[in-house]
Amino acid sequence: MKLPPINTLSSVAFTRPAFAEPNSERPNATGKARSAGWHRRERQEQQNHDLRRALAKETPDAQHIAELLAAGADPGAASLKRGDMAAHALARSPGVPAYQAAGLLAQLIAHGMTDLRASNAQGDTPLHLALDSQSEVAAALMAQGGYSNKRNLQGQSVTDIAQAKLADARTTALFSYKAALLKEANPTQPVLQAYQLAKRLKEVVEQAGINESKRPRVRFADTPSLRATARVVELERQLAQAHRLVETQNEKIAQLQPYAPGPSR
Numbered sequence: 001m002k003l004p005p006i007n008t009l010s011s012v013a014f015t016r017p018a019f020a021e022p023n024s025e026r027p028n029a030t031g032k033a034r035s036a037g038w039h040r041r042e043r044q045e046q047q048n049h050d051l052r053r054a055l056a057k058e059t060p061d062a063q064h065i066a067e068l069l070a071a072g073a074d075p076g077a078a079s080l081k082r083g084d085m086a087a088h089a090l091a092r093s094p095g096v097p098a099y100q101a102a103g104l105l106a107q108l109i110a111h112g113m114t115d116l117r118a119s120n121a122q123g124d125t126p127l128h129l130a131l132d133s134q135s136e137v138a139a140a141l142m143a144q145g146g147y148s149n150k151r152n153l154q155g156q157s158v159t160d161i162a163q164a165k166l167a168d169a170r171t172t173a174l175f176s177y178k179a180a181l182l183k184e185a186n187p188t189q190p191v192l193q194a195y196q197l198a199k200r201l202k203e204v205v206e207q208a209g210i211n212e213s214k215r216p217r218v219r220f221a222d223t224p225s226l227r228a229t230a231r232v233v234e235l236e237r238q239l240a241q242a243h244r245l246v247e248t249q250n251e252k253i254a255q256l257q258p259y260a261p262g263p264s265r
Contacts, residue, residue: 047073052089055104059095066107075113083121086113087146091130091137101140109144116146123152131161131201134169134194138201147208159209162202169198 051073054065069075075086082088086108090101105116117125127146130138141147151157173195 044072044074045077047071048077049079051075051086052079052084055086055089056092058093060090060093060100060104062100062104062107065104069107069111073111075108075111076115078118078120081121083119085115085118085120085126087116087118087126087141088120088124088129091126091128091135091141092133093137094133094135096135096137098136098139101135101137102143105137105140105144116141116144117148117150119150119152123150123154125150125152125158127158128152128156128161131158131165131205134165134197134201136197139204142204142208147205147212149209149212158205162198162205166195166198166202169195 047068051065051068054060054068078085084092087105090096090104090108096104105113109116117127119125124132125146125148127138127141127148130141147158149157149159169191173191176191
């Protein structure tokens with residue numbers, strides 16, 4: 001058997017098939033749009049993360065927080081791990097004075113933080129966390145309507161946490177006072193301040209609970225479904241359109257009234 005020449009074999013067996021080269025002059029618009037959308041989401045998530053991190057510091061920088069909010073950070077966005085929103089992050093900061101807490105909350109509300117009673121992944125509202133860390137943010141939250149009788153996943157309400165923190169502070173203050181008597185000295189000032197803060201927060205929580213129980217509530221026999229609500233809105237729109245049509249016809253009739261023939265005799 002006669003074999004073909006070597007150059008023929010190489011051209012037959014090892015020739016790379018010709019594929020159509022992509023047109024570099026016409027880029028894929030869909031791919032660019034997806035990439036731009038992904039980068040936009042990543043930038044938004046990073047801004048939200050930076051906002052929560054800045055609020056959770058022991059001494060939050062109000063100027064930096066204002067810059068993040070102006071850049072588009074969403075205070076209502078929840079973190080992936082804890083489910084914390086911006087108000088939860090602020091409630092975790094124990095060293096915020098009362099006036100600064102009120103100002104930061106006002107900033108968050110002005111930039112879209114509408115629900116101060118939202119629960120995170122552990123069922124904690126911002127008030128749960130603020131009372132647990134004995135932060136002045138608790139009083140600011142209740143002043144903005146952040147009180148809620150929700151219970152977290154451990155079954156604790158904000159009243160339970162306030163009572164437990166007051167009991168701990170009272171015990172610590174008592175031991176400090178007894179130790180001070182033995183040493184013939186005054187109890188330490190931070191311990192007394194912590195006790196006074198716990199006592200004041202518990203009183204504020206109790207008063208907020210009383211005010212919440214007195215608030216009138218509207219009760220419905222059956223909660224309307226979304227489909228029924230949308231149908232009612234559509235019917236109201238059609239009724240308003242019919243009213244406008246009748247008014248238009250009446251205006252035309254009024255304009256033509258002077259030209260109408262008189263009664264025949």
